[in-house]
Amino acid sequence: MPLTDNSIRNALEIKDKNIVFTDDSTFMNVHGTMSLVYFAKLTKDVDRCVNCGLTGHVIKDGFNKNMIIAPSLSLRPTFIRLYRQKYICKSCGSIFVAKTNYVWDCCQIAQPVRQMILSEAAHNASLKDIGRRFNVSDKTVQRIIDEEAKLHKKRHTESLPKHMAFDEFMATDKLSFIWLDSNDHRTGDILPRRTSYQIKQYFESFSLKARKQVRTISLDLNAGYINLVPKLFPKARIVVDRFHIVQMANRSLNSSRIKVMKTMPKRSKEYLFMKRDWKKFLESFDSIEKITPKYQYSVNYYETDLNLITKCLDLDEGFAKSYEVYQDILKAIETSDVELMNDAILDYHSLNTPMDTTMKSLRKYRKQVLNALHFDYSNGFLEGTIGRIKKIKNGAYGYRNWTNFIKRIDLQIFWLRASSSAQ
Structure with a gap:
C-alpha cells in the first residue's frame, strides 16, 4: 500500500488542511547537516484585510518561503520548506501572509516540536542536550521555557495553607x-x-x-x-x-561509638563488630535479634546481635547511656509516645558525650519537639x-x-x- 498524503500529515502532526504538499521529500544540506526536507504550500482565500478590515481589496502577491523545523522520526533533522501565501491590501497597502496554527508567526519551529521540547525540559536533561535532540540551540530551548512561564499566573497573596x-x-x-x-x-x-x-x-x-x-x-x-x-x-x-530528631540522635550515637572504638585494639572482637556492623547500633531495639544466634562475619562465630551489642556497650558507661537515650527517642517517635519523649528529654543528665549537644537542643525546643508526636505533619x-x-x-x-x-x-x-x- 503506498504512503498516502494523510500518513505524511500524521507523521508531521499537521492538522491544518490548508497546508498542501507540492513535491516529493528529498535530502538536502541544511545548516551544514544532511536533512530530510518536505515541500508544502499554505494558501487561503482571504477577503478581509487584517489591518483596515475592508473587504474586496485583498489580492494575492506571491509567496514567502520559510524553513520550518518539523518533528523527526529519526535522529536526522527534518524540515518543511513552507511557501506561505502573501497578500496585499490595495486600500491601505498592508502586506500580510497566511496564518496557521501549525507554526506561529515569525517563528521557524512547528508547534509539535515546541511541545516536545517542553516535554523533554520537564525531565532531567541539560538545555544543550535538548537542543541537540531537536536541532535547535540551547538559547531557543530556554526561550520556549520563558514563553511557557508567561502563561502561568503569578502567586496570590490573599491566602496561605493551614x-x-x-x-x-x-x-x-x-x-x-x-x-x-x-x-x-x-x-x-x-x-x-x-x-x-x-x-x-x-x-x-x-x-x-x-x-x-x-x-x-x-x-x-x-x-x-x-x-x-x-x-x-x-x-x-x-x-x-521527626526525621531530623532521629538524625541528630543518630549522629551523636555514631560519634560516641567511633570514640569508643578508637580506644580498642584493631584486632579485638568488639572493634571488629563496631567497625563492620555499625548499623546494628542504630536499629530499633525491637528489631534486634535476641534469641537465635547467627553467624557474625565480623567476629567469625555464631552469636546473637544483642549479646554482641551488650559487650560493646559495657566498654563505656557514657556510650551505654547514650544508646539507651537513643532507643527511647526512637521508640517514642515510632509509637508517638509523648510522655516517653518528654521523660527522655527532662531526665537526661550530662554524660560528656556527643549526645549532650543533641539533648541540649531537644530540651531547649522541647515544646516544638513534642508537637512532632502530636501531629502527623x-x-x-x-x-x-x-x-x-x-x-x-x-x-x-x-x-x-x-x-x-x-x-x-x-x-x-x-x-x-x-x-x-x-x-
Whole structure:
C-alpha cells in the first residue's frame, strides 16, 4: 500500500488542511547537516484585510518561503520548506501572509516540536542536550521555557495553607528557602536567599488575616526559623520534623561509638563488630535479634546481635547511656509516645558525650519537639522535592541564572504536575 498524503500529515502532526504538499521529500544540506526536507504550500482565500478590515481589496502577491523545523522520526533533522501565501491590501497597502496554527508567526519551529521540547525540559536533561535532540540551540530551548512561564499566573497573596513546611537547599551559590503545603504537597514558593530579612519581607506581603489562618509549620531544628515563626504566624504551632530528631540522635550515637572504638585494639572482637556492623547500633531495639544466634562475619562465630551489642556497650558507661537515650527517642517517635519523649528529654543528665549537644537542643525546643508526636505533619515530602531540585541542578550541570533555575523547577515540579492532574 503506498504512503498516502494523510500518513505524511500524521507523521508531521499537521492538522491544518490548508497546508498542501507540492513535491516529493528529498535530502538536502541544511545548516551544514544532511536533512530530510518536505515541500508544502499554505494558501487561503482571504477577503478581509487584517489591518483596515475592508473587504474586496485583498489580492494575492506571491509567496514567502520559510524553513520550518518539523518533528523527526529519526535522529536526522527534518524540515518543511513552507511557501506561505502573501497578500496585499490595495486600500491601505498592508502586506500580510497566511496564518496557521501549525507554526506561529515569525517563528521557524512547528508547534509539535515546541511541545516536545517542553516535554523533554520537564525531565532531567541539560538545555544543550535538548537542543541537540531537536536541532535547535540551547538559547531557543530556554526561550520556549520563558514563553511557557508567561502563561502561568503569578502567586496570590490573599491566602496561605493551614499547614506548611519550611526548609532550605543550596540553589545557585547560596542557600535558598522553600516552603510547601503540607496537605496537598504543592510547592508554595522558592526564595533566592534564606535570610530572616528576606523571609520576613516575603511573608509580610501576605495579609495578617491570611497568616493567622496557618495552624502548623513543620521544620528542622533551625533556630532562625523557630524564632521567626511566632512573629509572622501568631496562631501557628511549630512541629519539628521527626526525621531530623532521629538524625541528630543518630549522629551523636555514631560519634560516641567511633570514640569508643578508637580506644580498642584493631584486632579485638568488639572493634571488629563496631567497625563492620555499625548499623546494628542504630536499629530499633525491637528489631534486634535476641534469641537465635547467627553467624557474625565480623567476629567469625555464631552469636546473637544483642549479646554482641551488650559487650560493646559495657566498654563505656557514657556510650551505654547514650544508646539507651537513643532507643527511647526512637521508640517514642515510632509509637508517638509523648510522655516517653518528654521523660527522655527532662531526665537526661550530662554524660560528656556527643549526645549532650543533641539533648541540649531537644530540651531547649522541647515544646516544638513534642508537637512532632502530636501531629502527623513532617518535612518528608519537602525533602523529596529538594532531592528532585538537586537532580535538576545536576542534570543541567549547575545554574548561574536564578530566574532560569526557578522556571525549570516550576516546569518539572509544579506546571507539569498541574497539567497532569487536570487531565
